[in-house]
Amino acid sequence: MDKKICSIVIALLLISVSTMAQDHINPEDRVVDMNSPTFVPMVHIGKTKVGNDSIQYVKTSNVYVFPPLDFKNKSQEIAYYRLVYNIKKVLPIAKECHQIILETGAYLETIPSKKERAEHMKRVEKDIWNTYKPRMKKLTFTQGKLLIKLVDRECNSTSYDLVKAFLGPVRAGFYQAIAWTFGSSLRKNYDPQGADRLVERIVLQVEAGQL
Helix, strand or coil, rough: CCCCHHHHHHHHHCCCCCCCCCCCHHHHCCCCCCCCCCCCEEEEEEEECCCCCEEEEEEECCCCCCCCCCCCHHHHHHHHHHHHHHHHHHHHHHHHHHHHHHHHHHCCCCCCHHHHHHHHHHHHHHHHHHHHHHHHHHCCCHHHHHHHHHHHHHHCCCCHHHHHHHHHHHHHHHHHHHHHHHHCCCCCCCCCCCCCCCCCHHHHHHCCCCC
């Protein structure tokens, strides 16, 4: 990924770095298999009590059915599958980011003073640059911009608000200025019903194990 978009993406990953298991493979290092699901479909078998009887049930992931896509030309079809590839590549990273942001937020609540929280977040920001910069450089510019959108989707909050919550308004403004310079915005909302409708369709299918 271009080093300039790196600064935007890394700003979103405001998390404390946890020790990974040795066999852990980061999402950006995984080979994207277009013929196999990115996420394993959920199958849960359980029992429920109905009157005096116990009835077994099976709960599975949602199955999404959309109208077939009508490609006007070959280049449009290629663009669609490129988008599918990029979503399968970066969606697991967005989910990873969301989970660790939740964990970091919970940890910050245990720190008693504002000064100590600020000092902790300075260390976190430094650790993020050292840990995530080489990871994010493995993504393309397009994948980096898509990741920003999907982080917004997963966290239900704009990237700007996430940075502001962790590092404060000054640092949020700094990263927003970088994003604005290169044609993006940390304030922009993910729009699943509008501009991001096709992305949302693909994401739902990828999450359900259909792609």
